[in-house]
Amino acid sequence: MTTSQYVHVPVRRKAQNSGAVLTILCTAQALDIMNLSSVNMALPEMARDWNASPGQLSWMVSAYSLMFAGFLMVAGRAADLYGRRRALLCGMVLFAAASAVVWASPTLLLAVAARAAQGAGAAVTVSSALGLIGALWHEEPGRSRALGAFGAMGGVGLAFGLVVGGALAGSIGWRAMFATNVLVAGALIAGVLALIPADDPQNHAPGRLDLPGAALLTAGLLGLSFALTQLGKSVADGLGWAAAALAAALLAGFVTWQRRATQPLVPPAAWKRPELVAALAVAVFMYAGWVGVNYFAALLLQNTLGFSPLTTGVAFLPLAIGGTLLPLVAGRLVPRLGVRRLMLFGLTCYTIGLALFSLVGPRTNYWTVILPLLILLIVGLSQTFVSANITALSDTGPDEQALAGAMFNTALQVGGGLGLAILSTVAATAGGNTLAGYRAAFLTAAGIALAGLLTAVGGIHSPRKG
Numbered sequence: 449m450t451t452s453q454y455v456h457v458p459v460r461r462k463a464q465n466s467g468a469v470l471t472i473l474c475t476a477q478a479l480d481i482m483n484l485s486s487v488n489m490a491l492p493e494m495a496r497d498w499n500a501s502p503g504q505l506s507w508m509v510s511a512y513s514l515m516f517a518g519f520l521m522v523a524g525r526a527a528d529l530y531g532r533r534r535a536l537l538c539g540m541v542l543f544a545a546a547s548a549v550v551w552a553s554p555t556l557l558l559a560v561a562a563r564a565a566q567g568a569g570a571a572v573t574v575s576s577a578l579g580l581i582g583a584l585w586h587e588e589p590g591r592s593r594a595l596g597a598f599g600a601m602g603g604v605g606l607a608f609g610l611v612v613g614g615a616l617a618g619s620i621g622w623r624a625m626f627a628t629n630v631l632v633a634g635a636l637i638a639g640v641l642a643l644i645p646a647d648d649p650q651n652h653a654p655g656r657l658d659l660p661g662a663a664l665l666t667a668g669l670l671g672l673s674f675a676l677t678q679l680g681k682s683v684a685d686g687l688g689w690a691a692a693a694l695a696a697a698l699l700a701g702f703v704t705w706q707r708r709a710t711q712p713l714v715p716p717a718a719w720k721r722p723e724l725v726a727a728l729a730v731a732v733f734m735y736a737g738w739v740g741v742n743y744f745a746a747l748l749l750q751n752t753l754g755f756s757p758l759t760t761g762v763a764f765l766p767l768a769i770g771g772t773l774l775p776l777v778a779g780r781l782v783p784r785l786g787v788r789r790l791m792l793f794g795l796t797c798y799t800i801g802l803a804l805f806s807l808v809g810p811r812t813n814y815w816t817v818i819l820p821l822l823i824l825l826i827v828g829l830s831q832t833f834v835s836a837n838i839t840a841l842s843d844t845g846p847d848e849q850a851l852a853g854a855m856f857n858t859a860l861q862v863g864g865g866l867g868l869a870i871l872s873t874v875a876a877t878a879g880g881n882t883l884a885g886y887r888a889a890f891l892t893a894a895g896i897a898l899a900g901l902l903t904a905v906g907g908i909h910s911p912r913k914g
Contacts, residue, residue, distance in 0.1 A: 465643050468595055469584065472639045473577040475707020476540065476600040479632055480570035481605030484513055486613030487563075490622030507560045510677060515567030516574075517861035518670035522662045523568075524575035524854025525713050529657055531647030532579045532850055533640065539572030540637050547629035566629075574857060580587070580848025582841040582893045589783035595841070596834050604772050650804040652847065661713035666700035670857065671695030676865030714851070718844065724852065726907025727839040730791065731859035733900030734832050736867025737802055737893035741825070743868060744875065745805070746887045749818075752810055752883050763822075764815060768858075770826035778834035787842075788908045791835035795901040798828030802894035806887040832900075839908060867896065 452628040491505050527535035546566035555560040578598065585594040616624045672695040678688030706712040709723060742764075749755040749763060781790055800822035812818060837856055844852040875881075878888035 463558060463677040464492035466590070466594075468639070469643050470581075470597060472636055472643065472909040473581060475632070476536070476573050476577050476595050477598055477635050477902035478601040479629065479636075480516075480543070480574050481602045482609040482687070483566065483570065483629065484516070484605070485510075485609035486625055487512070489613035490625060493617055493622045494556070494870060495545060495560075498559075498784075498904050500556050504556060508563055510674075511564040512567035512570070513558050513672045513861075514670055514677070515564045516571050517673040517858065517865075518666050519568045519571035520854040520858045520861070521669070521851070522573055522574040522657075522666050522853040522854075523901055524579065526574040526846070527572070527579050527655055528847055528852075529652060529655065531649075531888050532576045532583065533644050533647045536580065536644075537637060538570045539574075539576060539638055540633050540640070541570030542566075543573060544630050544637070546568075546771030547626045547633065549632065551623050551626035569778065570862040571854075571864035578841075578853030578857070582844075582853060583846055584853050589780070589903070592834070592838055593776075594753070595790035595837055596713060596775045596782075599775035599778075599830070599837060600772050601622035601624050610767070610903050636682075637801035653710040654847070655903050658706075658713040659709055661702060661705050661709055664698055664705060665713060668702055668737050669862075670696035671698060672862065673865055676744045678860075678871050680865065680868040680872050683869070683876065709822070714855075715848065718848065718851070718855075721843045723908055724843040724855075726903055727836045727843070728855055728859040729903045729907070730795070730832065730836045730865070730906070731840075731856055731901045732863035733903065734798070734829065734836070735860045735863035736870070737798070739830055739865070740871035740889060741802060741805070741893050744871060744886050747885075748808060749882075749887045751807075751881055752886065753812065753814075763818070766819060766822050767826050770823065771830065773833050774827060774830035777785040778831045781831070782835060786882070787835040787839050788904070790796055790831050792840070792901070794801055794828045794831030794833075794835065795897060795904055797824050798832060799897040801825040801828060802890055802897050809883065834845070867893070868907040870896075 489506055491502075491508065494500065494508065495502070495505055523539070546562045546569055549562035550559045550566065553562060580589075581594050581598055585591040591913045613625055616622070616628065640682055666732065671691050675688050675692035675695055678691065680765050682688070702713075706714060706716070747761055748762070749760045755763060778790060778794075785793075805821055805825075808818060808821075837853075840852050840856040841849060871892055874892045875885035875889040879885035
């Protein structure tokens with residue numbers, strides 16, 4: 449039975465203002481992702497205001513990202529159970545309220561706590577927004593285009609977070625960033641109330657939220673995210689290894705509990721869907737290489753080729769532009785080519801680009817070599833991201849759309865942290881911050897991407913052309 453056969457008439461009526469609704473959902477995605485990076489530009493001002501050290505200020509970044517990664521799965525399941533519109537509103541209200549607290553915060557400690565709440569609100573917002581897209585756009589080619597637009601706005605958030613954060617922090621002050629969050633989130637809440645009708649109880653997933661499972665999974669993912677963050681800085685970090693051991697125990701406890709629970713957080717049937725599992729594995733492999741390559745490519749350009757920080761930022765501009773536009777292209781190609789062909793094409797480009805990046809040296813020309821490689825990488829990443837996202841949502845029923853979206857986003861977050869830790873270890877072993885270390889990291893990233901390609905070859909079979 450197809451997804452469209454499950455969807456009730458009330459859901460079909462919700463897409464009448466589809467353009468405006470998609471704009472709201474995509475803007476929410478961009479705002480949430482932008483807050484992962486924009487605060488970096490405000491750290492110097494925050495340090496002066498609060499007389500804080502760099503280590504203390506790092507929690508303004510980590511608190512958000514840790515809670516964002518840790519709450520995605522629980523937020524997605526809750527949205528399917530209790531209503532995606534209701535969850536979207538709750539996430540936006542929490543995000544806006546937490547932003548207001550940071551805006552007015554007199555102390556760093558209160559601001560860090562509010563940033564954690566802000567990250568949790570972002571997790572609820574992203575999961576429920578993706579679940580709404582999966583439910584509202586249930587037929588091709590509209591589904592692929594909507595997911596392409598949603599993915600593109602994630603790229604917009606990452607690309608322009610530093611730009612917007614720098615502009616506001618450098619002109620009005622860092623608190624203006626969080627005041628802007630409140631204004632934009634308020635406008636989005638008004639839009640949701642006006643354009644998206646209330647949830648139809650018939651479209652909720654049956655059952656109730658598995659609270660013990662939710663606690664074990666959330667704590668385990670928080671611990672894993674923290675461990676990967678620490679180990680990404682230093683593989684010898686004792687606190688990082690302790691957190692990793694605790695996270696492993698909690699996640700093992702979660703798996704054990706899921707086998708016994710009468711209403712598990714993740715329905716057992718989800719793990720029996722081979723294409724969903726394959727799409728999640730592809731997401732892990734894809735982002736494991738991408739996050740690490742962003743880090744080591746910046747070091748390579750500055751330490752080996754002599755680029756300044758500003759020149760390096762300009763050199764990466766094609767990634768920002770491509771990350772914005774190419775997911776839209778992918779959304780239009782899926783109905784013609786199918787997700788399998790597009791995913792294999794994307795992963796092939798991605799793997800080749802990573803392998804060739806290991807050949808970059810001190811005399812490599814940016815325009816003739818590095819720029820084409822950056823374009824090859826972003827082409828591969830964008831086509832893979834959209835096709836894997838579509839596969840994850842298409843291989844689940846209508847009452848698990850938000851959960852599937854949350855599982856996909858969690859796979860990205862875990863993959864990114866895992867990749868950075870692995871590549872940092874490889875680079876340190878091969879030569880640290882030297883050309884030899886960078887080349888080893890790129891070759892390892894290419895190997896990880898190749899594993900993703902082989903996973904797609906063996907696990908993705910349906911063409912899904914619309």
